[in-house]
Amino acid sequence: AQSVTQLDSQVPVFEEAPVELRCNYSSSVSVYLFWYVQYPNQGLQLLLKYLSGSTLVKGINGFEAEFNKSQTSFHLRKPSVHISDTAEYFCAVSPNTGGFKTIFGAGTRLFVKA
Amino acid sequence: EPEVTQTPSHQVTQMGQEVILRCVPISNHLYFYWYRQILGQKVEFLVSFYNNEISEKSEIFDDQFSVERPDGSNFTLKIRSTKLEDSAMYFCASGRQGAVEAFFGQGTRLTVV
Numbered sequence: 001a002q003s004v005t006q007l008d009s010q011v012p013v014f015e016e017a018p019v020e021l022r023c024n025y026s027s028s029v030s031v032y033l034f035w036y037v038q039y040p041n042q043g044l045q046l047l048l049k050y051l052s053g054s055t056l057v058k059g060i061n062g063f064e065a066e067f068n069k070s071q072t073s074f075h076l077r078k079p080s081v082h083i084s085d086t087a088e089y090f091c092a093v094s095p096n097t098g099g100f101k102t103i104f105g106a107g108t109r110l111f112v113k114a
Numbered sequence: 115e116p117e118v119t120q121t122p123s124h125q126v127t128q129m130g131q132e133v134i135l136r137c138v139p140i141s142n143h144l145y146f147y148w149y150r151q152i153l154g155q156k157v158e159f160l161v162s163f164y165n166n167e168i169s170e171k172s173e174i175f176d177d178q179f180s181v182e183r184p185d186g187s188n189f190t191l192k193i194r195s196t197k198l199e200d201s202a203m204y205f206c207a208s209g210r211q212g213a214v215e216a217f218f219g220q221g222t223r224l225t226v227v
Binding site: 104 | 207
């Protein structure tokens with residue numbers, strides 16, 4: 001079984017400041033890792049994914065995430081946030097044994113202030 | 115760019131009524147999923163569907179729920195007798211053979227009154 005823990009339910013940050021959204025996971029099998037973003041009243045949009053290889057992955061909108069196998073973490077970062085980044089961010093895992101069942105974390109609400 | 119389409123975007127129904135949520139997955143995808151998100155909570159897996167049958171379901175997916183692929187393009191979720199606690203955003207997702215991620219639709223917000 002898999003589980004995902006997002007350590008912060010809310011992260012307020014000022015515009016142009018850096019941000020890190022933390023994610024830890026547990027799994028008895030190897031997994032793929034994802035970050036999704038959900039803007040208010042909208043669906044889920046894939047930000048980035050880690051499948052294998054380089055542990056630093058870059059996604060859309062200037063976001064990047066680093067996979068750390070020993071710490072079972074997949075933290076999301078952005079060096080300089082914009083007001084438009086205000087949204088809910090979900091970390092998720094999917095077992096690499098086939099199929100696409102995705103297990104989501106509880107979400108982190110990023111609130112960017114002017 | 116192809117996308118998963120869900121209709122309606124918002125549905126209000128009375129408690130006890132049957133509701134059908136509709137999804138059009140991406141055309142060459144073979145794996146189909148339903149998830150739900152109760153307001154303010156995490157996105158939860160409901161069911162996966164492959165080769166015209168359910169491949170996995172969660173404990174949430176009880177006898178009140180059913181899924182169907184009635185034709186070559188639609189994928190539906192039926193709730194037979196809705197309860198207040200079924201109020202949620204329901205997401206459909208699909209994935210193609212050999213890929214690693216599923217693509218999500220915009221969701222249907224179901225409100226049971």
